[in-house]
Amino acid sequence: MNIQKSYREHSSGTLYLVPTPIGNLGDMTYRAVDTLKEVDVIASEDTRNTRKLLNHFDITTPQISFHEHNTQERIPQLVDRLLAGESIAQVSDAGMPSISDPGHELVVASIESGIPVVPLPGANAGLTALIASGLSPQPFTFIGFLKRKKKDQVAQWELLKNKTETLIFYESPHRLRDMIKNLESVLGSERQVVICRELTKRYEEFIRGNAAEVLEWLQETEVKGEICVMVAGNSHPIEEATTIFPSDMKEHVQLLIDEEEISSKEAIKKVAKIRQIKKQEVYQLFHEL
Structure with missing residues (x-):
């Protein structure tokens, strides 16, 4: 069990999770600026990208790179610095750390080491797009990026097709058309879809319609920029039939016989598969005196 009182005195430093603007620098909060100025070091997904942000707000705090390719190397270093009393702010290129960006493993390592982890509120593309989408804002499920291969992605859509809540995805422009094709093939042409492009930026755009309409638009349009996709939940989900079988395994085998x-x-083999246990276990129970 772990109970954190964020603002009491600690022997260690604090890990601050600081969101950054997703496009419009005006969305940076006063608290986020002050935190980045006050910490000992900023762990940045891309130090060159973050440098532009720091220069804009006259922040001179030193940076250290922290991205998906050096996570295992950096985490022990950052935890040691935190345990030594330094405070660290972790930022991604845009939006919330850990949301489709590096951060989660550092948070876990810090918690395990007794280091306080303090999140700051701020910009998040998924929620910002959701509230303007016109789709039901709650409940929702954030999925992030789908798998790239068509076979794997179609399998994911099969798992999601009966979800009743709004689904939120991130996608790159050059994979967007294939994503909507796969969506339509599994969820149907009438499923409502909203694409948000370049959120908070000058060319912000919402494309709302059913899957067929959105796909037709994509066939005629070259899409650029940051993309967030929202998909309406299934208003008429098909309930999957549940198999009811006797609690006693011997009875279950005899029932199939x-x-x-x-x-x-053959019955023993089927029971083992249905109950997801070893065939030998079913055999022993069925033949015991």
Whole structure:
């Protein structure tokens, strides 16, 4: 069990999770600026990108790179610095750290070391797009990026097709058309879709319609910029049939023998598969005296 009182005195430093603007620098909060000025070091996903932000707000705090390719190397270094009393702000290139960006593993390591982790509120592309989408804002499920290969992505859509809540995704412009094609093939042409492009920036744009309409628009349009996709939940989900079987395993085997007129060997194999246990376990129980 772990109980954190964020603002009491600690022997260690504090890890601050600082959101950065997703496009419009005016969305940077006063608290975020002050925190970045006050910490000992900023762990940045891309130090060159963050330098532009720091220069804009006259922040001179030194940076250290912290991205998906050096996570395992950096985490022990950052935890040691925190334990030594330094405070660190972690930032991603845009939006909230850990949301489709580096950060989660550092948070876990800090918690395990007894270091306080303090989040700051701020810009988040998924929620910002959701409230203007016109789709139901709650409940929702944030998925992030889908898998890239068509086979894997279609399998993901199959798992999501009966979800009743609004679904939120991030996607790159050059994969967007294929994403909507795969969506339509599984969820159907009438499923409502909203694409938000270049959120908070000058060319911010919302494309709202059903899957077929949105796909037709994509066939005729070259899409650029940061993309957030929202998909309406299924208003008429198909309930998957649940198999009810006897709690007693011997009875279950005998039931299959009687109803399906199969051998005990075949029945034992089926019961093991249904209950997701080893065949030997079912065999021993069925043949015990």
